[in-house]
Amino acid sequence: MWDTSKNSPSKEIHTIALDKDGFTIGEKSFYREQDQLPLSEWIVRPRSNKKDALPLKNAITPTTSTKDVRGSKWADGAIGSMISFGNDLQHAATGTALLSSGYGNAGAFFVTKENLWQAAVVFSVRRLIKPTWLNDRDQFLQPSGALTAGFKSDCLIWMLFNNSNLSAGANGLEWNGKTWSLVNHFIPFTEEEVGATGRFESDFMSNYLADVKLSKEAKQVLDEGREIWKTYHRTQFEKKIRNEFKLNRPDVGWYQIRRALEASDENLVDFESFKQAYDFLGQKLRPQVYALGFLRA
Numbered sequence: 001m002w003d004t005s006k007n008s009p010s011k012e013i014h015t016i017a018l019d020k021d022g023f024t025i026g027e028k029s030f031y032r033e034q035d036q037l038p039l040s041e042w043i044v045r046p047r048s049n050k051k052d053a054l055p056l057k058n059a060i061t062p063t064t065s066t067k068d069v070r071g072s073k074w075a076d077g078a079i080g081s082m083i084s085f086g087n088d089l090q091h092a093a094t095g096t097a098l099l100s101s102g103y104g105n106a107g108a109f110f111v112t113k114e115n116l117w118q119a120a121v122v123f124s125v126r127r128l129i130k131p132t133w134l135n136d137r138d139q140f141l142q143p144s145g146a147l148t149a150g151f152k153s154d155c156l157i158w159m160l161f162n163n164s165n166l167s168a169g170a171n172g173l174e175w176n177g178k179t180w181s182l183v184n185h186f187i188p189f190t191e192e193e194v195g196a197t198g199r200f201e202s203d204f205m206s207n208y209l210a211d212v213k214l215s216k217e218a219k220q221v222l223d224e225g226r227e228i229w230k231t232y233h234r235t236q237f238e239k240k241i242r243n244e245f246k247l248n249r250p251d252v253g254w255y256q257i258r259r260a261l262e263a264s265d266e267n268l269v270d271f272e273s274f275k276q277a278y279d280f281l282g283q284k285l286r287p288q289v290y291a292l293g294f295l296r297a
Helices: 116-128 150-158 206-208 218-232 239-244 254-263 273-292
Strands: 012-018 024-031 049-053 073-075 078-084 096-099 106-114 169-174 178-182
Touching: 073 106, 078 116, 096 116, 096 178, 106 116, 116 150, 116 273, 150 218, 150 273, 218 254, 218 273
Parallel strands: none
Antiparallel strands: 012 024, 049 073, 078 096, 078 106, 169 178
């Protein structure tokens, strides 16, 4: 029985979850508002400058909005932008992505060399845990302690090879009466490593990774990804695929490479070994989302 004469509010409430037939299927805990700040306030969002940028609605498609268009100006030192709207699991599932220019709507921030490690952590934390009807309102929190260099680098590799990495390199994009190009700053390899037929306009990410110590799990993902990149660069794609995915520059992104290879009728690559390595890295990272305080179990 509760003693209502005492003012001692509960810090947390633990319940069991039942299915529609009344059978126990899990547990759920509810917590009072924590001292930890929301993850959405963790990164200081760079301010826009006066340099024009192409506002995108996905990897290679400019925005079609005509009112309150965002992402049409760059920020100093920006290499792309990250969609990150909402601070709960429900929104994270569809509201997390990496782009090679600005995002045409609200809910994004520019990625720079200085905040890249934080962007990779936020991206990964938001995408690693799948939303369910039990957890989809759970709020992301800022980490409860210091993050190791290994966790940061694992998150970076996991982000670079995630399906929501929509960074791209493309010419001939039309918006607002002008023709635009996308430069891809997120290629983790050099031209020589993957047998590219032309130069990449940016070597930012391969240079960045040269100074990063990677775990064996992250190295395995990188190695498997390199083979997929090699397959792409030695393949002559039919015109329909080249046009659909804007394969008109050497510095195409993971989205374009993966989708082009999947669209080919020639079964050019078996993704299974890559998926196994990538899943193994995800399995390593997933428990740390809770252990580091980003979510409450």
